[in-house]
Amino acid sequence: MSDADTIFALSSGQPPAAIAIVRISGAEALAAAGELTSAKLEPRRPRVVALRADGDLLDNALALFFPGPNSSTGEDTVEFHLHGGRAVVNAVLAALARNPKLRAAEAGEFTRRAFANGRIDLAEAEGLADLLSAETEAQRRSAMLLAGGSFSREVHEWTAELLRLAAGVEALLDFSDEGDVDEGLPAQWHADLARLESGIEAALRRPSAERLRDGIRVVLAGPPNAGKSTLFNRLVGREAAITHEIAGTTRDLIEAPVAIGGLPFLMIDTAGLRSSADAVETIGVDRARAALDAADLVLWLGSPGDAPRHHDVIRVRSRCDELAIDSTADFNVSGRTGEGVDALVGNMLSRARDTLPVAGEAALHARHRDALQDAASALREANASDDLLIIAESLRLARAALDRITGRAGVEDMLDTLFGRFCIGK
Template identity: 50%
Template structure:
């Protein structure tokens, strides 16, 4: 028996599930055995299931609270797997407070904790762990690609892949078991048919392919574009132009930027994290020297460096850009530079944006599932287990590797013991989700 719940009795929970009032409409959700009783107490009777119904709400003393649209979903085929009700109220602060107070005064009802509705959905088998994580990502998604990947995860995209992989892995394990039974009479060699190796290799490749896709964190935090080059080459002016705001102070004084400055932006639905860096130069200024060290570290971890220096000094993963080309004598772009631009006049900026967008979308494919750190670590385990099975010839050890692979799959969707990850996950949810 899996234990997703805490020790306390389930009870009936309620919360404001929509954003902070005042708003046009406020949605209060109620889940648990008393949800139907709450509707009866507030609205006099249960509405027809799954049909929006307009009713007046009253408190226990009979005072009118609001006129609201009610939704009644009897369990267990509901989002939480329990009886579930929704009240669509007028979204004023006093309305919401009065209705929440009235519900709280009813027996067996308490305010939900953040993520508790989703926790119950998980507890009741309505969603699995990977889907719950997808929901958390969906609530936090800020870019188109993060939204698409999170929605795919929340709708069970990864869970289905895991289910398919697990079935195939169990079939392979069964072949080994069968081979082991005959193996007592026969020589160990060539007991497994060639199809076994092929099926194993295909399974291994499918997992390796998903591991090559960008992570959920990367989709959320953005493709890292670092602007680097010598002092006074126009880096800070360029980040301000790209971000269309004053991210960094730009002055004619070399060494103005002493720390790395970040600006999240989006180009064409892709989240980007722009970083301005201190100019790379030898310096006796202690603070600037730390800034230069930071700049080197940031350049190391960049997905793309926009390099404003000499071609021969360009770091890896960089495109060299010939900046300040409005200055007389700098108009022509020397060979080797991807493009010439002026952050001051805007000339060449569209070409630079296009270039960054192309690099980012090549890296951040949205056609694949984006794994989070936990899922990735488990699938790395599964991938290693399959690789181990492929290189191993002893069927007993092969069977052991496959067992490890299956355990990793189970942990991704929460079939294994996952109590430890749940509190961290649900802490990320808003109240009422």
């Protein structure tokens, strides 16, 4: 298989559907379309055509031709918008498969060609992958920004500033070789470099795409029989945990992903925290303590004074329909009746928004953060040195790190993994 092959695939959802889109991309795309229809396809002008193979009418479809390089893949591309029945789609795909100049596309191959042909960069491709897997409104918004080039534009601006700063260093190096100058870099140059470093470090403080994907980890913790599982079931909207009046019913972690108010959460119910001679319960308690350490937010259902030391704790008095109101708790709720739960959820959403991207800001992947860390480290080294050669090399390393984000350098080892996340036809 070669990147020069002309490929085809169903690029919409699996039939049956109202419409199905079959895409062909490559040098032979227009010729392949011509073997199914005698109609002449003009660039970017949709046309209703009859698709035929071996004399049989396959479908009356809408056909579009997008000449490269101004197409989604950067190559000549043809799309057939078919009636979305299985038989129609299978017949058209079978006809294309019989063409020796075509082959079926692999997962993510259309997007990979768009990247290879400069139609999108690597960060934008990652945004498309995020968009395909988005399940909440927050995930969709962040993915749209990344796919639309919001972060890539920032990287390009940083790179342009780096090139400007590097040019000043190279000019001094050239002059110093000729013995014409003895001066170092001006104070403004160092100020500009510090400002660039600050901008990159600010980006590093943004929420991670992994948190946006996996959800805010909310751990319900407290002593046995405090109402944790009942409240857990109320928050996730189903009977995910067994509830019983016998203390110690929950012995292991129970996790349930849920979207609330368009934000992703991972709710975690835990074993009651107490000393026990039961070996199995002891394991559950140890796991509960470990979950507390990894939590983004803790709902503590024990005595407010016993709340764990954690950066974000909500002290909850549960079972308020049975027990007296506790004025020292942040919220008094009943998982059984739902009393007070809406106010608790509103507070959880407010705290969660502080840990997720703000409007107009894309979440960054671990790969992006690693590259930005490398760039910031190189800039710090450049700003701390008086040696022009060290400064020039540090700036080169910073540019190389930024280039890894957009795919200009050093990313071959992860391309297969990235584009393998896409479906066939994307």
